[in-house]
Amino acid sequence: MASAGPPVAGPGPYFAAPVAPEPLGPLPTVRSPDDRVELTGITLLVRGQLYLLRELERADVMHVRWILWYLLGALGLAAVMIAFLENWLKTGPAMLGMTLTALLLIYGHRGTNRLRLFRLGREVVNVALPGETAPWQQLTAEINRRIFRVHDHAARQAAAELAAHDAALRLAAQLDAAATADHEGYDTPGENFSA
The missing domain is CATH 1.20.5 (Single alpha-helices involved in coiled-coils or other helix-helix interfaces)
Structure with missing residues (x-):
């Protein structure tokens, strides 16, 4: 009885190549009541400073005295x-x-509310925001949801591109192996002369 062996990575029942994700759909713009913060589907504008959600790790807000x-x-x-x-x-x-x-x-x-924006691989940005803390916490929760959404989409897109690149390398290796096998089957002229 022959054993099946471990599953081989590649097309088949054990491996499904990731499909490129569809582009992110537009989300409604969210603004703070005093227009100091504006959140779109891919950007965050805080007091005139624009941040891409993809460059942010997370955000939090806390009341400071x-x-x-x-x-x-x-x-x-x-x-x-x-x-x-x-x-x-x-x-x-x-x-x-x-x-x-x-x-x-x-x-x-x-006191005041301190909004902290954690940027990937860079220093934390601190911004003072006036008013009650609860509305800012709701806005920060929405910021974090959208940051996660953008990061998740970027990860799925990178996985699909990596899978496509691996498939292209695998196909190139198969074509190279087939060309080498075809080349070895033919004799080159001048090799088999008998003297």
């Missing part, structure tokens, strides 16, 4: 309270100082 304003507010509030408790300030100026430093503290707590 302004530490400088926190420190100024906290230290100013502590200084005004100490000055008031030591009777260096009267009640009116102390209340005004506490109000102003508390406003600095609140301003630092408000």
Whole structure:
């Protein structure tokens, strides 16, 4: 009984060559409410800077607080309270100082949203975006979906091109082998002269 052996790579039941993917269909343009960010099917425009989705790895957004304003507010509030408790300030100026430093503290707590764009093989781009975090998180999720879509399409296209290149190399090798076999079957003139 003859054994079948391991499956051979090539056309047949074990291997199906990838087919070139169809071009990506257009997607609707998504804009942020303040028009600072615009997302199309293949590009991302952030504050006038254009990025191709293919050059991005991913994006994320997070709320960050302004530490400088926190420190100024906290230290100013502590200084005004100490000055008031030591009777260096009267009640009116102390209340005004506490109000102003508390406003600095609140301003630092408000913070901003930081959009980070991770670029393939390059430094991360940080962009400050105002407003609530939730709408920016929804937009970032859509950015990541479209980045994945573009990368997936590029990978399928590269696999199809690689398969086509391998098939062309295989065909060239078969033609070369056939030409060599045909050439070996014929005698070259002048070789078989008997003297």
